[in-house]
Amino acid sequence: MNNLVIDWFPIPPLILEIGFILLAVALFRFARVLGELLEIIQKPPLEALVVVAAVVLILTFVIPHYIVSAVFYPNLATSTTMYDYLNLFRTISFVGMLVAAVLVAIPSAMYLWWTSR
Amino acid sequence: MALEGTLSDFSLADIIQLISLGRKTGEVVIDAGNNGDGSIFFRGGRIVTARLSDMPAFDAIYTFFTFDDGTFRFVEGTEPPGDVTPLNVSNESIIMEGTRRADEWQRLRERISSLDLVVGLMSDPMASGREEINLRPDEWKVLTLVNGQQDIRAIARRSGFGDFKTAKIIYNLMLAGLVQVIVEEPVAALPAPALGVDLYDSLSTIATQQIPTARVFLDDAFRRMGVAVGQPAPFDSAMGICSQFEKAVGMLLGPSRARSLGEQMRAYVRQNYGQQLPPPASRGRVDSLEFQRERWEVMLIGTKPLALARFGRYLALAFLALACFSFGPTPAQAAPSPSVVINEYYAPVGGDRQAQWIELVNRSPDPILLNGWTLATSNQEFALPAITLKPGDPASKGADFVLITFNQDRVRAAFPAISGTTTIPLNLGEGVLNPAADMLLLRAPGGTIADEIGWGPVDKSWKNAAFTADDRRTPVLDRDHANGDPLLKSVGRLPDGKDTDSASDFVVRDSPSPAGKLRPAPLKDEDLRKRPTDTISVVAGLLLWAGFVMIALIARRFQNLSGQNTYWQALLIAPVGILIYTIIQANAFFADAATHSPPNAMNDTEKWTGFPILLLSAILCIYVISVFRRIAGRYLEGTR
Numbered sequence A: 001m002n003n004l005v006i007d008w009f010p011i012p013p014l015i016l017e018i019g020f021i022l023l024a025v026a027l028f029r030f031a032r033v034l035g036e037l038l039e040i041i042q043k044p045p046l047e048a049l050v051v052v053a054a055v056v057l058i059l060t061f062v063i064p065h066y067i068v069s070a071v072f073y074p075n076l077a078t079s080t081t082m083y084d085y086l087n088l089f090r091t092i093s094f095v096g097m098l099v100a101a102v103l104v105a106i107p108s109a110m111y112l113w114w115t116s117r
Numbered sequence B: 001m002a003l004e005g006t007l008s009d010f011s012l013a014d015i016i017q018l019i020s021l022g023r024k025t026g027e028v029v030i031d032a033g034n035n036g037d038g039s040i041f042f043r044g045g046r047i048v049t050a051r052l053s054d055m056p057a058f059d060a061i062y063t064f065f066t067f068d069d070g071t072f073r074f075v076e077g078t079e080p081p082g083d084v085t086p087l088n089v090s091n092e093s094i095i096m097e098g099t100r101r102a103d104e105w106q107r108l109r110e111r112i113s114s115l116d117l118v119v120g121l122m123s124d125p126m127a128s129g130r131e132e133i134n135l136r137p138d139e140w141k142v143l144t145l146v147n148g149q150q151d152i153r154a155i156a157r158r159s160g161f162g163d164f165k166t167a168k169i170i171y172n173l174m175l176a177g178l179v180q181v182i183v184e185e186p187v188a189a190l191p192a193p194a195l196g197v198d199l200y201d202s203l204s205t206i207a208t209q210q211i212p213t214a215r216v217f218l219d220d221a222f223r224r225m226g227v228a229v230g231q232p233a234p235f236d237s238a239m240g241i242c243s244q245f246e247k248a249v250g251m252l253l254g255p256s257r258a259r260s261l262g263e264q265m266r267a268y269v270r271q272n273y274g275q276q277l278p279p280p281a282s283r284g285r286v287d288s289l290e291f292q293r294e295r296w297e298v299m300l301i302g303t304k305p306l307a308l309a310r311f312g313r314y315l316a317l318a319f320l321a322l323a324c325f326s327f328g329p330t331p332a333q334a335a336p337s338p339s340v341v342i343n344e345y346y347a348p349v350g351g352d353r354q355a356q357w358i359e360l361v362n363r364s365p366d367p368i369l370l371n372g373w374t375l376a377t378s379n380q381e382f383a384l385p386a387i388t389l390k391p392g393d394p395a396s397k398g399a400d401f402v403l404i405t406f407n408q409d410r411v412r413a414a415f416p417a418i419s420g421t422t423t424i425p426l427n428l429g430e431g432v433l434n435p436a437a438d439m440l441l442l443r444a445p446g447g448t449i450a451d452e453i454g455w456g457p458v459d460k461s462w463k464n465a466a467f468t469a470d471d472r473r474t475p476v477l478d479r480d481h482a483n484g485d486p487l488l489k490s491v492g493r494l495p496d497g498k499d500t501d502s503a504s505d506f507v508v509r510d511s512p513s514p515a516g517k518l519r520p521a522p523l524k525d526e527d528l529r530k531r532p533t534d535t536i537s538v539v540a541g542l543l544l545w546a547g548f549v550m551i552a553l554i555a556r557r558f559q560n561l562s563g564q565n566t567y568w569q570a571l572l573i574a575p576v577g578i579l580i581y582t583i584i585q586a587n588a589f590f591a592d593a594a595t596h597s598p599p600n601a602m603n604d605t606e607k608w609t610g611f612p613i614l615l616l617s618a619i620l621c622i623y624v625i626s627v628f629r630r631i632a633g634r635y636l637e638g639t640r
Helices: A013-040 A047-075 A081-116 B012-022 B057-065 B091-108 B137-145 B152-159 B163-175 B199-208 B214-224 B235-253 B255-276 B280-287 B289-300 B304-326 B408-414 B532-562 B568-573 B576-589 B604-639
Strands: B003-006 B026-031 B037-043 B046-052 B071-076 B118-121 B179-183 B340-346 B357-362 B374-376 B381-383 B401-405 B422-425 B438-443 B449-455 B490-493 B506-509
Touching: A013 A047, A013 A081, A013 B532, A013 B576, A013 B604, A047 A081, A081 B532, B003 B012, B012 B026, B012 B037, B012 B057, B012 B071, B012 B091, B037 B057, B046 B057, B046 B091, B057 B091, B057 B163, B091 B163, B137 B152, B137 B163, B152 B163, B163 B179, B199 B214, B199 B235, B199 B255, B214 B235, B235 B255, B340 B438, B340 B449, B401 B408, B408 B422, B532 B568, B532 B576, B532 B604, B568 B604, B576 B604
Parallel strands: B401 B422
Antiparallel strands: B003 B071, B026 B037, B026 B071, B037 B046, B118 B179, B340 B357, B340 B490, B357 B401, B374 B381, B374 B438, B438 B449, B490 B506
C-alpha cells in the first residue's frame, strides 16, 4: 500500500458525483411535495422514504464511487488487491443506487395507486 | 533687451525675478550641454510654460533649477506655443519650489553624480538587514525599470517621472540597500567583439560535450535571440542565447545539469567579451540579473505596495487550479516531458532473467515512428525498428504500448496477457538489465535524449555512465527477501505515462503490467449472470430513472385532480439523462473486453458523454421539481 497515488479531482467521474448529488437534492424537494400530497389524501408519511433515498444516494453511491475513482483506479497497476477493493466499493455504490431507486419508487407508486382508486 | 549669460553667474531665480519685474513677454532659452536644452516662456512677466525634452511643464522648470552650468538667452517677444495651457502658479511659488529642489539635488549628488549612471539591483537585498521593505507605487515602478543596463536618464524617460523625481527615487532605493550603481556607461552600448568571434561554434563545442544534439537547441536559441549563426553578437544577445539554451535543455538534463552547462557557456561569453566590459565585479552583477529577480520577487511579495502583484499571483494560481480542475490531467501529469517515455521495466531479482522486458509508451497526441530511435542500457545500445506508436492517454490505457523483449518466447510464456500486443524482440537470449544497478537511455533520431532512468549506484565503468541523471533514479527492487524467493516485480510509472522528471514517477509494481495489460484480471468470465455488480448497476440506473418518471406521473395526476398546469411533460423529459447514462454504462459493461480496459469500465468517450448528460439531467430535474412544488404548494395553500 506504499506509494499510493491519489487523484483528488478525478475528471470526469467528479462530474458524475456532482450529478448524483444534484439528483439527491431534487429528491429532497420532491419529498416535500409528496409529503403534502400524501397529507391531503390522509395517507402515511411515506415521503420519509424519499428523504432516506436521497441520503443513501449520497452516502452509499457518491462517496464510494468517488473513492473508487480517486484511490483505487489510479493504483490498479500496483497490486491486484486494488482490484478487490475496487470491486468491493463498486458493488457498495451500485447496491446503494439500487436501494435508493427502490426507496424512491415505492412511495411514488403507492401514491399513484392510492389516487387511482 | 539683450539679456544673456551663464547660469553660474546668474541663478535661474535671479533671471525670473528680473523678467518678472520688467513684465516682459518672451522666451528664456537655456542650453545646459549634456543636461539638455529648453525654454521657459513668459507673458507679461509671468511664467506660462516651459519645455525640456518630453517633460511636463512643471518638471521642466524645476529641472532647470538643478542645472549648475549652461548658458541662457532671453528672446523678447516670442510667444509660447499656442496649444499649451498656461501655468496657474505665481513666479514666487515656482522659485521657492525650484530652489528647494536645487538644494535637494545637491544632496542627491552624494550618490548620484550623473544621470548617466547605470544602476542595477543589489545582488543580495537582504544584506541591508531590513526585515520588511515598503515601497510606494512610484518607487515600485522605477524599481521594475532598474535592470543593470539602463542609465538613470533612460529610466526617467521610460517612467515618465522626470529626471529629478526619478533620481530622488533611485537615491532612496540606494539608501534602502536595494539598488546600486553598476557602471558609469550603459552596458547596452557595448560593441560586439571586434574580431567577430564565431559564437555558435564555440558554444556548440562546449554544449556537445554533454549533449550530442546540442546544436538543435542552440539553433533555436540563436533564432529566438535574432542572431544569425556565424555572425558576431552583442554581449546581451550572447548571454540571452545561453539562457535560452539552458531553458531548452532543462527538460532533458534536469535543472541542475542544465544550469551548470549554462554557466559554462556564460563564462565563455564573459571571457570573450571581457576586454570591452566594465570591471569584473560589476559585470557579475549584471550577468546574474535573472537570478536576482527571482530573489527580489520572493522578498518583495510580502511588502505592502505589492497588493496588486499579490492579487495577480493569487488570480493566476486560482486560474491554474481551475484549469487543472476543469480540464482533466493533474498538475503532475501536465508537466512538460518527452513524447515517448520508458514506462516500465521488468528485471526481477532472482527470477527468470530471460523474461526481462522494457515498456515504452507514446504520451503525445500524435503518432510517432520509432525509426531512428535507440535504447541504451549501461553498456549496450539497440536501434529500434520502424514501428509507429499510436497516440493516446497512457493513464486510461488508451495509448499504444510497445514491449521490448530480450527473449520473446520466455516473455510470452511468463506473461500470456501480452498476446496481440506490439513487441520488439531483441533476440539476445537473456536480459541484459541488472536489477541492482543499471540505466536506460532512450534517444530520438539525431541523438536527442527523449527519456532516461537509472537505478542503483552508478558504476563509472559503464559506457553510458554520464547519462544517469540523479533526479531520475527509480526505486531499486528490495533484495532483502528472507526466504530467498524471487522478487517477480516490475518498476514502472504510476499512473502509466506520468512524467515529471522525478524519481517519484516510479513505483515498484507488485503486479507487472507489460504492454499496459494488467495480469491476472479478477474478472473471471464474461457471462452476464456472473457479473452481478454490473447488472445491479444497470438495474439500479433503470429503476432510478423509473422513480423520476413516477414523479412526472404524480404531477400529471395532480394536474388532473386540481386543474393546475404542472408541466408534467417537462418532468417526464428531465430525467432522460439518467436513462442515457444507464444505457451507455450497460454498453460499456457488457461490451467486448478488447475495446474496454479494464474490461468492465467505461472508456473516456463514454464517460465524457454519459456523465455530463446525467449532470445536465440532474439540474433540469431540480428545476422542474421546484416548479411543480411551487405550483402544488400555492394550490394546496388555497384549498386549506
